[in-house]
Amino acid sequence: MKRVSAVAFAMVLAVIAAACGSNSTSPSTVSSIAITGAAPGVGASAQFTATATMSNGTTQDVTGLSVWTSSNTGAATVSSTGLVVGTGAGSTTVTATYLSVSGTDQITIPAS
Numbered sequence: 001m002k003r004v005s006a007v008a009f010a011m012v013l014a015v016i017a018a019a020c021g022s023n024s025t026s027p028s029t030v031s032s033i034a035i036t037g038a039a040p041g042v043g044a045s046a047q048f049t050a051t052a053t054m055s056n057g058t059t060q061d062v063t064g065l066s067v068w069t070s071s072n073t074g075a076a077t078v079s080s081t082g083l084v085v086g087t088g089a090g091s092t093t094v095t096a097t098y099l100s101v102s103g104t105d106q107i108t109i110p111a112s
Contacts, residue, residue: 028054033062033103035096040076040086042112048082050096050103066096075109 030052037048050066051059068078075090084094089111095104 028056028058030099030101031055033066033096033098033101035094035103035105037082037084037094037105037107039107039109040084041110042086042088045083045085048078048084048094048096048105050082050098052098052101062096062098066098069095069097071095076107 032053034051034053035048036051038046040046048068049061049063050068052062053059063082066082068080068082070076070078070084070092071094072090072092074088075092076084076086076094078084078094082096084107086109089109091106091108093104093106095102097103
C-alpha cells in the first residue's frame with residue numbers, strides 16, 4: 001500500500017512538473033511613456049494619464065504607478081496621481097516616469 005501511494009505521489013509530481021514546463025520567454029520591458037491630457041486654466045485642474053508601450057507592443061496604463069513632476073510649479077503642479085493644477089500663466093513640462101522610462105508633455109497654462 002505504501003509503495004502504491006509513493007508511486008502515485010511521484011506520478012502527480014511528474015505531471016505538475018511537466019505542466020509547468022520551462023518557459024523561456026523574457027518579460028516585456030517599457031519602451032516608451034506617452035502622456036495625454038489638456039492644460040487646465042489658472043485655478044483649475046485636469047487629469048493627465050501615462051501609458052506605457054511595452055517592448056512586445058502592448059500598452060499599459062501606468063498613471064498611478066508613475067512618478068509625476070512639473071518643471072515649472074509657478075505654472076502648474078502635478079500630484080502623484082497625475083492631476084495637474086494650473087497655478088499661474090506660463091509653460092511647463094509635465095513628466096511621468098515609470099520603471100526609469102520617462103515621457104513628457106509641454107503645456108501652457110493660459111492667463112485667466
